[in-house]
Amino acid sequence: MTQILNKPEDTVSQILNGVSFIHQEKLERVPQTGIIKYRHVTNQSVAIISGGGSGHEPAHFGYVGRGMLQASISGPVFVPPSVEDILQGIEEINAPKGTLLIIKNFEADVRNFLEAKKQARQKGYLVEHVIVNDDCSIEKGSYRKRRRGVAGTVFVHKILGAAAANGMNLNDLKELGEDVVASMNTLGVAVSSGRKIGSDERVFKLEKDEISFGIGIHGEPGYRKEPFFSSEYLANELLNKLLVRYSEISSKQFAILINGLGSTTLMEQFVFSNDIKRLLELEQVNCVFQKSGNFMTSTDMSGISLTLLEIKDLSWLDYLKQETDAFAW
Template identity: 65%
Template sequence: MTQIINNKQDMVDQSLDGVAFIHKHRLERVAKTGIIKRRDLQSVRGKVALISGGGSGHEPAHFGYVGAGMLSASVSGPVFVPPSSAEIYQAIQLMKEASEVLLIIKNFEADVREFLLAEKKAKQDGFLIDHVIVDDDCSVEEGSLKKRRRGVAGTVFVHKILGAAAAEGKSLSELKEMGEEVIANMNTLGVALHSGKITGETKELFQLSEGQISFGIGIHGEAGYRVEPFYSSEYLANELVNKLAAQSDDIKAHDLAIMINGLGSTTAMEQFIFANDVQRLLQLEGIQVAFRKAGNFMTSTNMAGISLSFLILKDTSWLTYLEAGTDSFAW
């Protein structure tokens, strides 16, 4: 499939320049880096700044969540490769207007390593800084019952809730505690109908025959734990809703926030058909949904597939923060 690119080696650089051009009134790219930051960083003076990021290929994550009420900056690395600790530290240095800094990290070994190295250097240089690690993926490893706990689409819920709380003036310790509670009450499962390719490459990320579906895929093109024929959206929704509901013993005791996330090439019509099936199943189970989103929030280049995230709203303030205003263009 032909793709609209120039030179493969320039893809990330040119896409970041494009983002800065389209959203020039509120975002700015730090030249020759993967950093996208708010133009109005002075507005975080005396408050906690939030920084997140990771490999490219997940657009609109993570730069799509930079803005008032969400992230102060994002740092993008090469496709499916996290940014270096040096660039993450450079982003931290830009937060001098802020009182403190919180890093939001997806649970992948390389991401955690680079972000924590940057945090360590920042602490040595006098920054008040901490982190949370998002591990919402509850799929299992192939051939075992061990949960993978990667950081996937639910990360965007963390950006939104903590971003709104930070804008309200919550302290670093309060945000860390809230973030860990949100993460503990959140789970995500993803499926693919087609693995897709890294932009500019010709090789499939993993092999999947026509008419089959892979359960438990990852956002870097990792294959799932089970492959079977695709039957229908309703069948798929039934499996994902039941598996996610089973993660909590008291899911009916609280309102729920859900995110239906397209993985790159899933059409809006498919997402809304799936959303209709999800809501009918939740209704039958007596599970109350207080907040819902559907769209492309955390993709895997052009993978055909979808993920479903459940966040149990055990604190009513989380819903308030989800509903709070933001000018982040991807929310």
């Protein structure tokens, strides 16, 4: 299948130029970097900054806006941004009340962001971080929990961004972020693998009508392959494996995020959403917030992920509902 691209090596820069053109009333690109920043930063609150490799659009620049991120930093496809770009992003925003970095739990991402944090502190900036590890899949064969940072990261962007906009200080934001991460779990399933940019080569192999449970957003293999049966079957597996992470479900409140992984149509997402609705009712799960769409993709992978967040404090729900002009929320 043809991809509407130019030279593969120019893709990331052209993505950033394109998004800053389309949303120029509120977003701007820092030239020659992976930084997209909000045009209307007031410096009246703690700055929230996040980022990662490209190929996950609309993450992360889609969440730059009032009440969410002040800046995002994009690296090459599936490769984290450089230490230099992350440091420059902190300097560009220059928040007197401090900066909180939201980092997805991948080794290279954590290494680069924490090095940038170290260098920023040496320059006198007030910087803290939160690491998101919402993925609760397992490695095939070893049964070791992977705890990668995946679609639930967007819930962290929203809650911390709203809390910061409401005046929460840096240390309290870090504590809030850690509480939210500890209350959240995500699982994904692929129907077809994404492709490498400018190539027909697939990141991993799936046979016709075969699916993979527990895939990662960089093409990491899942924990089980099997023939596809139905959307309802997928919903049942993902929801049940998430619900066992929580005790006394009937007494809790949950937010859910249904995330398309790149080329999953809205039709499929809404069919899956209906299946989740029916299962939630059957299990007597109190769902107080729900959202579906493409939030954190993996190039053009066809598949879906489901995130459950236990709402441990009603302020979290208020933060999820608070208005933002970030275009991808």
